[in-house]
Amino acid sequence: MSSGKDLFNFPFSHIYVEKKVTDHPLTKSILARYGKSAVISIDHYKDVFNRPRQSYGLQKTSPSLILARNTGASVFKGAPVCQDFGYDYFYYTSCTRNCIFDCEYCFLRGMYGSGDVVIFVNLEDTFAELETLLSEHPVYLCVSYDTDLIALDILTGYISRWAEFTKTHKDLSIEIRTKSFRKDFYDKISPCDRMIFAYTISPQEIIDKYEKRTASLSDRLSAASYAMEKGFPVRLCFDPLIYVRNWKDIYTSMFHETVKHIDIHQLKDISVGSYRISSEYIRKIRKDFPGSSICQFPYENHGGYMEYPENIKNEMENHLVTLLQTLISRDKIFRIDNEENSRRRN
């Protein structure tokens, strides 16, 4: 894009509201926060979200917000490339689509045709769907899968609602993945050992280059540390590991920075994984982001998933695991084995 920043509207300058959720309390509370935005009434969120030929990249500069009712299923089985941490019934839910952050490698760029953010205001229906599933078997659920729920919590209040729901459903464990700095909400919810907060940890150089608008490394570590202090199980995700020429230096520094701020022994567990993405997604991403080195990297296709060449992938993952093993037992470190599309503990 060749023009200046003032070319674009402010984020959420336009809020599209499905007619059927106009009177929903969450719709009203979100609209009350955005008095200066243009509010546009729509029949169905897909009329806006699924428009052909949208520019995901430009929309991330000035995303619109779409408030909608999810009328279909909202709980799905986890994808093979996602870490399941040994849980048998691994699911994810999609109560929000897209994220206010702008990570250059994000799979959502390949999954969705739009960079706009959709909030499904009817979380109560997701809870009902989940109760049906819980009547059949225990569930391990990623609730911040298609978004960063903590980053959007100031609008939705979903973290406390998930906290309440999880506490009262003994067979439910949830993971909330984030790159946010926010920690104020930890004071408003009571600790639950089935509510795992998972922080993506990246070197500051990677954050600056590829994870736009996300919290700094020190802020993420500070938030993770605070969550542990408050009694929540915390997971650190060194995933995705991103290859750059000086990867060894920056990931080693990041490791030392991490252990300086976090009591590694108190962590629930750690995941380590180099960047990987479905070949279907990368095709779209490469077309949409021709100038992105991370998207255009010559990955190798392993069973439908694009990965770094074996030597790079192993070297990066092994390096970090070796560092971590000096401080934490092997059975707390999770890695993914994509070749067999199965998971293993390292």
Add this chain to the structure above:
Amino acid sequence: MFFIVCALSAEAKPLISALSLRRDNRACPYDTFFAEDSSSVLVISGMGTVAAASATTYLLTRFGFCPEKDILINFGSCAGKAPGIHLVNKIHDEVTGRDFYPDMLYDLSSCGLPLSSEKALVTVSKVVASLEDPSLLYEMEASAVFQAAARFVPPHRMIFLKYVSDSGTDDPKKITSALLTKWAEKHISTVISVLDHLKDVTEDDGAIDEDLFLGTALALRLSETMRHELHQLFVYAKTEEIDMEKLLSDLEKEGNIPAKSKREGKEVLDVIRQRLI
């Protein structure tokens, strides 16, 4: 380039003059005007959806709309309660019941179009006698311009600018050409300001040095699949600002290029990959 669609000559006249457009004297199915410096081209579609759709298609194909660089503008009059010129954020087609949404990415407040000036619009099949919903604008082409353009134009490259000429009338003859031109003139500075504001909105098309790529693919005797791999390496090199010409010239000096066989070409392709990453 700006591709501008106006329904009537009377609406377009001040814009043609302000942009110093010249009539295209070749045999054109529509009155068409263009700027000498190729910065804009304008078509007079005529009234109604069928005319608007066909003229839009004509304009976009005849002058080769580029989705990474060009912008489509539909400028014209409408019926409405709030006077002035409005940026349209929703278009409802009264006949089909369908809705269309231009992507509202750009902040045009400095051009005199703040968010509060935005309106939803209804495309109707005849001049309205009264405003069914006073909060909306009513006109006769926008939904067709959008639908025809959607095949070529991304939604963030469509701008619909409508100025209010009346609040509905039983007698369309009362809205004369002279009046339409007079009201259009009042808003030309806003339109020009929008064009100026958006003139540099260009996106990366990922182009590589095609001659170098094709020459290398040939010299390495690559198969179709290997050509795709080489193309990907060229694109990656560009993103990392690696001098591909130098890298290939080094390989040539080392005697790796040209390759004597496809097998040898594949080996050189692997060397290129290794040097790039």
